[in-house]
Amino acid sequence: MKSTKFYWGALAFAVTFSSSVWADGALKIGVTPGSLADSVTVAAQEAKAAGLEVQVIEFTDWTTPNTALEAGDLDLNYFQHQAFLDNVIKERGYKIESVAFGLLPNIGLYSKKYTTLDSIPDGSKVGVANDPVNQARGLLLLQSAGLIGLRDGAGATASVADVVRNPRKLAIVEVEGPQLVRAVDDLALAQGYPAHFVNAGQPEWASKALHYSTVDDLYYAIRFVARSDRKGDPRIRQFVDIYQNSVAVAQQIDASFAHDAKLYSLPWKEAKYRSIQP
Structure with a gap:
């Protein structure tokens, strides 16, 4: 198993490196740092013992993993939920699709300055993700907490422009998703992923959110994503089976979520999801 970390901002770099770094026949999986990379790395180690060579490639943004997959420089990526994937396909026309369920992270509303939602002053700055999909999830969480109201039907496509009720005159600040964990230091309240606090x-802080989303929302489960014309690759099925059935992987995921079972779930282990195919 090989692990490589790249800090790319454009596909040009991916194309430049593909002929040398990725010419070894290994199954190439793109991930983002933290709980996802850590659990995939454990699965890759077990895959090697089973005769499957896997290269885990870390990306520090949420754009390049799909660009590289579409270009054929990856066989699989594992960093996005279905809502994010749907948006990417709609905007860019990529021929990629979900092939299996991964872990389902919970999100929360975090504050390092206040201990309750009621104690947050009127006019405070509140951070949400700046990408369309994760922003919608953050806004829906703020609405479920009673802090704002959204336009009817906004749902998974909600944006800041859809806020129609804001009785406390909160200033909603858009922040790059991976930076939200740092933004909590400066804002009164911010959307956040528990695993990001662990990784930071x-x-x-992972278990100190003032309000959590449900852990039963399958739409936001992380997906294994492949090119549509390569989804039948038996190596992909083999790796996913190893990931989903490995005790060591489950233990690593639990550690990434601070050993707090309320912060995540494993959909493939729940009876009601076993018959559902992405």
């Missing part, structure tokens, strides 16, 4: 060396 602040595991004690």
Whole structure:
């Protein structure tokens, strides 16, 4: 198993490196740092023992993993939920699709300045993700907490422009998704992913959200995504089976979520989801 970390901002770099770094026949999986990379790395180690060579490639943004997959420089990526994937396909026309369920992270509303939602002053700055899909999820969470109201029907496509009720005159600040964990230091409240706090060396904050989303929302489960013309690759099925059935992978996921079972779920292990195919 080989692990490579790249800090790319454009496909040109992916194309440049593909002929040398990725010419070894290994199954190439793109991930983002943290719980996803850590669990995939464990699965890759087990895959090697089963005779499947896997190269885990870390990306530090949420654009390049799909660009590289579409270009054929990856066989699989594992960093996005279905809502994010649907939006990418709609905007860019990529021929990629979900092939299996991964873990389902919960999200929360975090504050390092206030201990309750009621104590947050009127006019405070509140951070949400700046990408369309994760922003919608954050806004829906703010609405479920009673802090704002959204236009009827906004749902998974909600944006800041859809806020029609804001009785406390909160200033909604759009923040790059991976930076939300740092933005909490400066804002009164921010949308956040528990695993991001663990990855940032602040595991004690993962379980301190003032309000959580449901952990039963399959639309936001992370997906294994492949090119449509390569989804039948038996190596992909083999790797997904290893990932989903590995005790060591499950233990790593639990550690990434601060050993707090309320912060995540494993949909493929739940009876009601076993018959559902992405």
